[in-house]
């Protein structure tokens with residue numbers, strides 16, 4: 051039977067499910083299957099009734115909630131009026147990402163699997179339940195599950211014998227090409243892009259509001275181990291509005307010194323401009339990147355060089371490496387048997403993408419620029435519970451930020467990207483603007499404001515003075531809450 055076109059749909063809050071989906075996409079292409087990989091909410095869900103083969107990759111966020119980029123799909127798929135035969139033409143599989151320390155472990159994947167069966171879909175195999183708590187992370191469950199999945203899929207749609215499987219060491223084409231310009235454009239597309247011309251609605255991920263920072267004040271004693279900042283933004287004219295429990299999302303930037311070091315190791319000129327072109331029609335360019343874009347802007351604002359690299363990073367780097375010894379090591383890190391070693395090289399000491407590239411200089415220097423967006427994930431926005439009320443502080447938005455700073459066995463202390471960037475900004479020295487937007491929180495509060503509420507933080511180092519569980523009226527900031 052010819053390849054039916056595999057569809058991989060993901061719901062991801064912090065990028066893991068997206069990374070796994072892209073891995074699935076690559077593995078499918080190596081097996082000569084046509085494959086599309088899309089966020090669930092960017093897929094037109096009415097078309098699902100005619101899809102023959104779909105893999106759903108879903109994280110669980112909040113307290114058993116679907117990630118933001120699958121919330122519309124979630125509402126649709128649980129509509130009561132959907133006929134029980136809606137998906138009877140579809141073979142499907144569900145891969146879940148979760149953490150067994152949460153009460154609702156992999157709730158979204160489990161519930162979705164059941165719902166797809168109710169709607170007439172045929173499960174190729176039981177849902178995979180990836181678990182952050184496993185010492186090898188979710189891959190411990192994903193690797194054997196994928197092995198079984200490909201066996202099932204290739205049983206239905208075998209690889210054409212004249213083509214064969216593309217072996218793991220051979221790189222697949224990059225998603226984009228970077229066409230370098232001979233000189234910098236006259237108009238600065240980057241400032242225009244960030245500021246936005248005339249935002250159509252309230253600020254959003256695609257069109258954040260550039261909020262002037264008004265104050266950035268340490269609220270813990272200098273002798274206390276935890277640096278916590280009270281940061282205030284002026285949101286006059288932004289159209290932003292928020293209520294108790296809502297969160298503000300902030301997309302941080304890389305440190306200037308890291309940008310320089312990255313460009314040096316990869317042999318890139320930070321002042322060079324390029325235009326980004328998708329290799330395949332229909333693939334959208336990232337909305338955060340202006341066109342044309344400078345290498346400096348790409349590295350400062352987009353490539354997450356301060357994140358801990360995932361296994362897929364090593365897989366691609368191994369394919370691109372011209373250096374025998376480095377390539378051998380990279381292949382080891384990307385193989386299932388090398389996962390324990392990779393964990394102790396990368397995850398345990400929290401080694402960053404940039405540090406790994408410095409450890410593999412011959413490979414880093416040979417990475418074609420076209421592969422940068424395949425190799426390095428985009429910087430994720432960080433959520434902060436809004437710590438002020440528009441009733442008390444009109445036109446202002448305040449957050450309390452615990453600056454992440456800790457040591458591992460590596461010589462350099464580890465610093466959180468967003469909290470350290472925010473802490474480094476000093477509005478006393480000149481205007482500072484931070485791109486942000488607001489999202490409703492997942493907290494639901496009792497209708498009467500004097501009903502006691504139990505608030506608990508899930509992050510012990512979140513802020514000095516925040517107790518693990520405190521009972522009182524809603525006043526402070528926290529991640530989780532429920533009526534007492």
Ligand SMILES: Cc1cc2nc3c(=O)[nH]c(=O)nc-3n(C[C@H](O)[C@H](O)[C@H](O)COP(=O)(O)OP(=O)(O)OC[C@H]3O[C@@H](n4cnc5c(N)ncnc54)[C@H](O)[C@@H]3O)c2cc1C
Nearest residue numbers: 297432433434435450451452454456466467468469470527
């Ligand atoms: C809904 C929601 C609301 C939030 N509200 C707030 C808030 O009001 N205030 C606030 O400060 N934060 C809040 N956070 C957390 C915030 O979003 C960021 O995760 C936090 O600021 C760290 O981001 P970063 O970029 O500085 O660190 P990153 O660069 O993302 O690094 C953080 C990572 O470092 C690792 N890490 C951190 N400390 C250690 C350690 N001691 N040992 C080993 N590894 C460690 C962990 O893997 C952690 O995920 C909230 C998060 C959510 C989901």
Ligand SMILES: Cc1cc2nc3c(=O)[nH]c(=O)nc-3n(C[C@H](O)[C@H](O)[C@H](O)COP(=O)(O)O)c2cc1C
Nearest residue numbers: 062063064065066067109110112114148149155156
């Ligand atoms: C704020 C937060 C809430 C979470 N809630 C749950 C949960 O309720 N159940 C669960 O199994 N995992 C939960 N997780 C774990 C995530 O599902 C897991 O880390 C997953 O790999 C994240 O995938 P993503 O990066 O694609 O969003 C939570 C993680 C975070 C950061």
